[in-house]
Amino acid sequence: MGNVIFVTMALDLAADPVELTAALVDVPSVSGNETALADAVEHALRAQARHLEVVRNGNAVLARTNLGRDSRVVLAGHLDTVPINHNLPLRRTGEGEDLVLHGCGTVDMKGGDAVMLHLAATVTEPRHDLTFVFYDCEEVEATRNGLGRIERELPEWLRGDLAVVCEPSNAVVEAGCQGSIRVEVSTNGRRAHTARAWMGVNAIHGAGEVLRRLAEYEARQVDIDGCVYREGLQAVRIGGGVASNVVPDECVVTVNHRFAPDRSPEQAEAHLREVFSGFDVRVTDMAGGALPGLAHPVAEEFAAAAGGKPVAKLGWTDVARFAALGMPAVNFGPGDPSLAHTREENVPAAHIRRCAEVLARFVSA
Template sequence: MTLELDLAADPVDLTVALVDVPSVSETEGELADTVERALRKLDHLEVLRSGNTVLARTNLGRDSRVVFAGHIDTVPINDNHPSRREGDILHGCGTVDMKGGDAVMLHLAATVTEPARDLTFVFYDCEEIEAARNGLGRVEREHREWLDGDLAVVCEPSNGVIEAGCQGTMRVEVRATGKRAHTARGWMGVNAIHALGEALTRLNEYRPRVVDIDGCEYREGLQAVKISGGVAGNVVPDEAVLGVNHRFAPDRTPEQAEQHLRALFEGFDVTVTDFAAGALPGLKAAAAQELVLAAGGAPVAKLGWTDVARFAALGMPAVNFGPGDPTLAHTQEEHVHIGQIRDCATVLKQFVMPKPAGHRMDGGGQLESSQ
C-alpha cells in the first residue's frame, strides 16, 4: 500500500511515519518518493527531484531566503525498527538522526504558506556514507541555485539548541621508518615501532586549544586513533604508522591545521589522508540573530563536523538546530522526546512567520512591543 503523508499533521505523527519507512543509505528511494508525492500536492511550492534528493521552495519575491536541510537516510537498522512509543519517548532508527528534524521541516513546508522570507527545503540522500555520495554535493554540482540563501539551517539533532558552525576535521598518518633485522640480533636493526614512542609522547603531552568565537566555545582535540606495524614475530620492524585525528576550531583553515600538525610531528613523515573545513558561527547575520531569539537560548559551538560546513563554503552562515540528543545517534537505543519535536517546530514556525508591525521577539522567543 502506498503511504500518503499528512504534512499538516502533528510533527510527532509525521516522525513516526518517516521512521517506519526504512531508508538506510543507498536505499532511500521509497522514502524520497513518499516525500516528493506529499510536497507536490502543495501549490505554493516549486518541487525538484535529483536522484533520491527532494527539493522544494517558495518563490514569493521576498528580500531574503532561508534554506532548511536534512538528510533522509539512516545508518543500518540495529533491531530498532519499526518505531515504538513509550509515553513521551519515541524509539527507533532515525528518530534522532534525523527524521524528527525532517518531520519538522515537512510540517513547516506545508503549514507556512506566507513566510517572512522565502524558504527552501532540501531532503537529501547518502549523508551517512562517504562524502562523495552525499546528495548535497550532487545538488551543488547540478542545481547550484537551489542552495542560495541568507542562512542555512541544518536540522540535525542538537537537543533543541542552536549549535553554531562546526569544527573542522583532519586525519593524518605519522610514519616512522627503521631497519629490519633478526630479533636475535636486534642491535643490527632500527625498530620503527619504538621510534613512534616519541610521537605518542608528544600526543600525550599535547594541550588542545579552547577557542571562543562569537561567544561559542570550540574545544579542539588531537587523538591517536590507529597504530600499525610489524613484519613477523622474530623481525625488527622497519615501518610503523600512527593514525591521528585532529578536530580544529573554525578559525583555522585546513592548510593551517596541516601546518600545525607537521610542526608538532617534526622529524616524522606526515601524510594527510582526509580533511574537511569547519564553519564559522555566522551569528552576526540578521536571519541567524532572529533564529537565536526564537529559540530563546544562547547558542553553543558544534563540537563535530556537519553539513553546515558545505553551506559555509558557499558563503552562507549556517547553524544546526533540530530535535534529539546527538549522542544517541547511530545507537541501538536511539530515541527522542516527543516534546522536543513539537518545540522545534514551534520555534521554527515563529522564526519564519511575519512579525506584527512594531513588534520584535524578546530573548525568550516571545513577541514584545518596540513602542
C-alpha cells in the same frame, strides 16, 4: 531485523510533526536505499504543498517558495540512516509531554525531516522565501553525499541568506562546526631478525615519541561569537610489523584533529606538521569547519527566536558546505546527538514540537 514487515504509507504533512516523525521512521532508508522514502516525500510535497516548486534529483527532493521576499532561508536534512540495528519498527514509551519515540533515524535525523516537512506544508505565506532540501547518502563517504551532488548540478537551490541544518542539537542552536583532518604519522626503521635485534631499528619503538607528543598535547578552547569550540588531537589507529620474528621497519600512527573554525584546513595541516616535526606526515582526509556567523542579522534573529544561548557544534556537519558558499549556517534539530548511530536512538516528542514551533514562529513573524 527479524521478521519485520515495513509498510510505506502516505505522509500527512499537516499532521502533528511527532506523528509525521513516526511515519518517516517506519519507512527504512539506509544510505543508498532511500528511494521509497524519497518517493513518499516527493508525492506528499507535490500533493499537499501546492505553493511550492518541487524537483527531484536522484533520491533527493527539493522544494521552495518563490514569493519575491527580500531574504531566503534554506533548511536542509538528510533522508538516509545508518544500518538498522534491531531498532525498527518504531517503539513508543511514555505519553503526552513525556512521549519518546525510539528507533533507527528518530534522532539522526527523521525528527528534523518531519519538522521541515510540516513547515513546508503549513506555512504558506512566510516572510522569508524558503528552500527545503531533503537529500540522500549523508551517512556514507562524502563523495556520495547528495548535498554535494545538488551543489554541482542545481547550485541555485542552495543559495540563501541563512542555512538551518536540522541535525539533532538537543533543540538548541548549535552554531558553525569544527573542522576535521586525519593524518598518518610514520616512523621508519630497519628490519632484522629478532634474534639479532641489535642489527635493526624498531619503528614501533620509534613511535613512542609520537605518542608522547599526543599525550602531552594541550588542546585549545576557542571562543568565537560566544561559542566555545574545544579542539581535540587523538591517535585513532596504530599499525606496524610484518612478522613475529622480524624487527619492524615501519609504523604508522593515524591521528584525527578536530579544530576550531578560526583555522582553515591548510592552517590545521601546518599546525600538525609542527606538532610532529621530524616525522613523515601524510594527510589522508580533511574538511574545513564553519564559523558560527551569529553576527549576521538573519542568523542573530534566528538565534533570538530559538531562545537560550547558542553553543558551539563539536563535530562536523553539512553546515560547513553552506558556510563555504558564503552563508551563515546553524544546526537546529530535535534529539540528543550523542544518541545518533546507536541502537538506543530515541527522540522526545517535546523536542520535535519545540523545533517545529520555533521555526514556524521565525519564518512567520
